[in-house]
Amino acid sequence: MERKDPQTSKGKKERKVRKAGVRTGPKGEALVEISPALASLFRDFSDRSLEFSREVIERSGVAATTNNDHARLNIRIARTVFGKWSVEILTFLYSARVARFQELRKALGEISARVLSLKLARLEGLGFVHRAVIDTRPPGVEYSLTEKGREVAKLGEPVFLYLRLMEGSLNPTRR
Structure with a gap:
């Protein structure tokens, strides 16, 4: 299908992508297609x-020596950043701003x-969340993501999208 770009009047090829569908399996379970x-x-x-990850590791010059080193470092980061409530806080702040x-x-x-309070303080200490005291009566506090927090949220968004798509959560017909 070709459509005209109103700004340039040039034709562009539009790629059709069939959406995910849901069918019922032999036991009545929803199967995502x-x-x-x-x-x-x-x-x-x-x-x-x-490829991007490998290139960054190579260019940074701080590559771990073994796959176990990589795994250990990733697990430590995951436990620190993505412990209970942290992902929920980051996700909400990414959506709400x-x-x-x-x-x-x-x-x-x-x-x-x-x-x-503890989780917000921890995320603030890690540089993911910004805490701003608002000069109101009574004084208020607003939380938002820092640039680092927004980057982490944007990097994680495709993962969540993929998982939602694979379980059929993007398909409104699934209940």
């Missing part, structure tokens, strides 16, 4: 991401004020 074009997009993206403490607490559900 991903179009080959979508699956190919994610495969290409993951291949490019792997700015939130006050009670807004965050309400959005996250069962988190206690103490735990939320």
